[in-house]
Amino acid sequence: MADGAVSINMSAEECAIQALADRVMSQIADLFFAQHITPTPVQQQMLVSHVRAMxxxxxxxxxxxxxxxxxxxxxxxxxxTLAQQVVDLFGNLPVEEAWLLSVHFEVAKNEG
Known part of the structure; x- marks a missing residue:
């Protein structure tokens, strides 16, 4: 666009991906609350990015x-265990996803 405005025209698939990521992030928030885990803003942003990629x-x-x-x-x-619970929410991701995701939880528990 000539005026520098950004078009926000997401495809149906992009919307479905974002909706799935949002649902999972909501469930992660519940898990974090139950486990008394409070990620820093940077940790939260990295987690959001990872979950969207998942x-x-x-x-x-x-x-x-x-x-x-x-x-x-x-x-x-x-x-x-927390990471595997999250990966299980997707229903079709390999165990390697839990390995990678577990790092986010470990860091948030130890530094958050």
């Missing part, structure tokens, strides 16, 4: 790059 992969079937489980051996069982 929603995209859930809707499109796009695979993750290869991830090594050993990289996550220092993540607490609690964080891994």
């Amino acid at each position: 929603a995209l992969r859930s809707r499109t079937g796009e695979p993750l790059p290869e991830v090594e489980e050993a990289l996550f051996e220092d993540i607490s069982p609690d964080s891994m």
Whole structure:
């Protein structure tokens, strides 16, 4: 647009991805509340971005790059369990998604 305005014309698929991400973020907020986890604003923004990417992969079937489980051996069982609960909400994502997501929970628990 010539006046510098940004067009907000999202496709139906983009809307579905965002709606899925919003639903999952709402459920994460409930999990955080129950676990007394308070992420910083930066941690929250990074989590939102990651969950949106997960929603995209859930809707499109796009695979993750290869991830090594050993990289996550220092993540607490609690964080891994929370992450797996969130991944289970999608219903079609691999366990590697939980490994990656668990890092967000671990950092928020320890630094938030």
